[in-house]
Amino acid sequence: MDNVDQEFNNYWETNSFLQNEDFEYDSWPLEEAISGSYDSSSPDGAASSPASKNIVSERNRRQKLNQRLFALRSVVPNITKMDKASIIKDAISYIQGLQYEESKLEAEIRELESTPKSSLSFSKDFDRDLLVPVTSKKMKQLDSGPSRSLIEVLEVNFSEGNIHGREDSGSECNM
């Protein structure tokens, strides 16, 4: 069922070639994580390469975007393809399905909490059976488990500490 992942692992070049074990100074603006296979060859003494810095910065940005994309992929339960566009497409479908279902659940709760207990059980069961088989009638398919991937994230959290914290300018978690 998850053979998609290995396929994915072959498909994209899996640019995981960055050693991330550089817990360094608390401000991490940008660090070149890739071992430079090309020489700088700028004999300017304290030569911070003018153009090479841009290159590594760009590469870093690109990598960040890919990581985000992977994170998005892992959050969406059913991904069909690994195309960087299909990932976003599935994510959109999934979001819309969740929104739809959530509004429906909310309406159901609202109705259910303000209902005389006579007709309560009837309408409840009806609605619930209606939306269990598939998420919505407009979607093609989506929605496996409602909240399973969050657990996966949690278990990732066990194995690994937080490293990247950049660009997430000041927002404190409230929990």
Add this chain to the structure above:
Amino acid sequence: MDNVDQEFNNYWETNSFLQNEDFEYDSWPLEEAISGSYDSSSPDGAASSPASKNIVSERNRRQKLNQRLFALRSVVPNITKMDKASIIKDAISYIQGLQYEESKLEAEIRELESTPKSSLSFSKDFDRDLLVPVTSKKMKQLDSGPSRSLIEVLEVNFSEGNIHGREDSGSECNM
């Protein structure tokens, strides 16, 4: 704090496309409307499409990806920044928030349907206020919910190269 509220319409170049608010973004037509006056001056006699075809194809792909990204942006209610990485970040946060909230609502419904009416309303309201303060459709943001730091953890996980897809193994422990 972090509110960098600017006019974001000028940031990216062309945001004209992207229809809104109807589902079904699928299978859009691909068209090329660029000025194809690139002469590659191929030394070969037959100048069919030596490299220019690749160029237009690549450009088309890039445009498709941007379009998907805009679509993703439009379905996420609260977008902080327009950075192509922040869009995905907010989308992930939103998805996780929706998943969490949806499971919560589901549990609530389940509890509510199999509960005598006496203690029903009490526990319901309690649960709702406790962990979903912004449940309604007018929620201010559920971005900065419990799932903010999880994205970073995921990113760390990906950048480490642990992309084997082991993450999808079903585990049902619910917090």
Add this chain to the structure above:
DNA sequence: GGTCACACGTGAGAC
């Protein structure tokens, strides 16, 4: 021998 999808480096533009 084609297309598809990708990463890469580079110039431009916006802060």
Add this chain to the structure above:
DNA sequence: TGTCTCACGTGTGAC
């Protein structure tokens, strides 16, 4: 001043 983000074209590898 520099830094950041972007689109672009090009080469490569996988179907």
